Amino acid sequence: MEYEILGLPVWYYIAMVAKVLVVFVWVLLTVAYATYAERKIIGHMQVRLGPMRTGWHGLLQPIADGLKLFFKEEIIPAEASTFAFLVAPLIALVPAFISFAVIPFGSTITVGGYKIPLQIAAFADKSGGVVDVNVGVLYILALSSLGVYGIVLAGWSSNSKYSLLGGLRASAQMISYELAAGLSLITVFMVSGSLSLQTIVADQAAFGWYAWRNPFLFAAFIIFFICSLAEINRTPFDLPEAETELVSGFCTEYSSMKYAMFFMAEYANMITVCAITVTLFLGGWHGPFTDAMPLLSPFYFIAKVYTLIFTCMWIRATYPRYRYDQLMGLGWKFFLPITLVLIVGNAFWINVIGAGNWLGGLFA
Amino acid sequence: MLNVASPLINGLKITLQHLFKKPVTLQYPTERPVVGPRFRGLHALNRFHDRSKCVACYLCPTVCPAKCITVEAAEDPITHEKYASRYDIDILRCIFCGYCVEACPVDAVKMTENFELANYKREDFAYTQEMLTDKK
Numbered sequence: 001m002e003y004e005i006l007g008l009p010v011w012y013y014i015a016m017v018a019k020v021l022v023v024f025v026w027v028l029l030t031v032a033y034a035t036y037a038e039r040k041i042i043g044h045m046q047v048r049l050g051p052m053r054t055g056w057h058g059l060l061q062p063i064a065d066g067l068k069l070f071f072k073e074e075i076i077p078a079e080a081s082t083f084a085f086l087v088a089p090l091i092a093l094v095p096a097f098i099s100f101a102v103i104p105f106g107s108t109i110t111v112g113g114y115k116i117p118l119q120i121a122a123f124a125d126k127s128g129g130v131v132d133v134n135v136g137v138l139y140i141l142a143l144s145s146l147g148v149y150g151i152v153l154a155g156w157s158s159n160s161k162y163s164l165l166g167g168l169r170a171s172a173q174m175i176s177y178e179l180a181a182g183l184s185l186i187t188v189f190m191v192s193g194s195l196s197l198q199t200i201v202a203d204q205a206a207f208g209w210y211a212w213r214n215p216f217l218f219a220a221f222i223i224f225f226i227c228s229l230a231e232i233n234r235t236p237f238d239l240p241e242a243e244t245e246l247v248s249g250f251c252t253e254y255s256s257m258k259y260a261m262f263f264m265a266e267y268a269n270m271i272t273v274c275a276i277t278v279t280l281f282l283g284g285w286h287g288p289f290t291d292a293m294p295l296l297s298p299f300y301f302i303a304k305v306y307t308l309i310f311t312c313m314w315i316r317a318t319y320p321r322y323r324y325d326q327l328m329g330l331g332w333k334f335f336l337p338i339t340l341v342l343i344v345g346n347a348f349w350i351n352v353i354g355a356g357n358w359l360g361g362l363f364a
Numbered sequence: 365m366l367n368v369a370s371p372l373i374n375g376l377k378i379t380l381q382h383l384f385k386k387p388v389t390l391q392y393p394t395e396r397p398v399v400g401p402r403f404r405g406l407h408a409l410n411r412f413h414d415r416s417k418c419v420a421c422y423l424c425p426t427v428c429p430a431k432c433i434t435v436e437a438a439e440d441p442i443t444h445e446k447y448a449s450r451y452d453i454d455i456l457r458c459i460f461c462g463y464c465v466e467a468c469p470v471d472a473v474k475m476t477e478n479f480e481l482a483n484y485k486r487e488d489f490a491y492t493q494e495m496l497t498d499k500k
Contacts (some may be wrong), residue, residue, distance in 0.1 A: 021461070043387070044382070044383050044385075044387060045379045045380075045382045045383050045390050046382065047382055047385050047386075047387050047389075048387055048388070048389050049387045049389040049391075052391060129411060231428070312378060313412065314380065316378045317379045318375045318376050318378075319372070
């Protein structure tokens with residue numbers, strides 16, 4: 001560590017840039033190929049083939065779609081509020097991507113004697129301890145709430161009734177389901193005692209994944225995943241863009257790259273939500289042999305995230321869309337009371353039985 | 365208690381089973397469909413020596429529900445046989461019901477397996493006797 005810039009070793013900067021690049025490229029590629037995977041999986045679940053023509057088994061389809069959208073005509077409606085109309089897709093897209101800054105996608109690896117924690121917003125200090133954002137979960141919650149502004153602004157600025165209704169639905173849905181999702185996260189904090197995602201994953205690696213810690217946490221895991229689906233407007237909760245009633249909802253008036261941005265935001269949100277669920281409930285990067293070989297840990301993380309993404313697509317292929325009043329009823333009358341019960345039950349369990357693994361390390 | 369979860373899980377099970385089934389999709393232009401034995405495609409006129417078998421009896425334009433067949437009769441100056449000097453089918457009006465084939469007393473009109481009838485100009489859909497008659 002001969003060279004230091006602003007009191008930090010050169011390795012710090014190299015590692016930071018490398019981590020940002022790797023994660024950003026991985027998210028972009030996953031977004032592109034998630035669209036392909038979704039079409040293929042849903043196709044085969046409906047006994048169809050899905051894309052087959054562009055490249056081998058349609059493998060170049062996402063690239064062809066991207067090129068097509070890129071060269072499409074950009075239409076801004078004459079009655080639209082131009083500035084908000086232009087900014088809305090960016091507001092939807094950016095939070096979806098920068099949530100990844102605090103998600104640990106691997107354990108700490110050592111390169112050239114310098115410890116690199118595989119999480120963008122983290123570094124190893126001089127004593128070798130890992131420092132990360134100590135309110136990581138809060139940061140994620142804040143950003144996921146920001147995403148809805150893009151959708152609401154898009155709906156309002158398009159100056160079309162379908163878009164407006166889509167935007168209204170999105171905001172109402174987000175507010176209803178964020179409550180239940182936030183409350184189910186409280187059960188996690190009760191066990192971890194920390195909002196730092198490094199600490200949460202380390203605790204799971206040491207004492208077993210939170211999803212199997214006790215029945216209340218398992219229920220919280222299921223409810224958090226369902227509420228997350230509702231928050232990112234995926235089927236069966238995709239009311240903001242319900243084609244049957246609202247043409248295409250908030251993105252009715254959008255075309256070209258601006259539409260593509262909404263599309264990317266939707267898929268990036270799905271990846272983020274799956275990554276958060278993995279980190280908070282399914283042990284993050286933890287898996288067999290990760291202590292001996294830290295390089296394995298990103299692969300465990302990616303495998304878990306892809307499994308959850310597959311589950312999202314599976315759910316999309318299976319369930320029809322909720323009716324609007326049923327959606328609201330489910331959020332306020334079912335999930336909200338249940339999560340409150342879960343918090344109380346979890347508190348009792350921790351005090352009476354303990355915070356450890358109730359299945360005796362079976363799924364550790 | 366009302367069981368909420370089991371129908372949801374059953375649904376997921378069904379879609380997962382379908383994931384491993386062989387898709388029914390036909391990759392059309394490269395894979396050709398096998399049409400049925402009595403498929404009703406584009407018409408054709410059977411040939412008898414140098415012209416079509418049609419004797420211009422007018423049964424097919426009479427029975428045609430879409431009124432898409434136009435027949436004009438003529439007399440052969442040598443053999444004095446009645447034959448169709450004009451046999452046109454407006455394929456845009458045709459509903460491919462096959463009544464003309466059933467009505468024909470001399471087995472002159474039949475239907476082929478050709479179903480690819482797309483074209484660029486409206487005039488190209490007016491099939492004449494020359495186009496319909498079997499080539500030698």
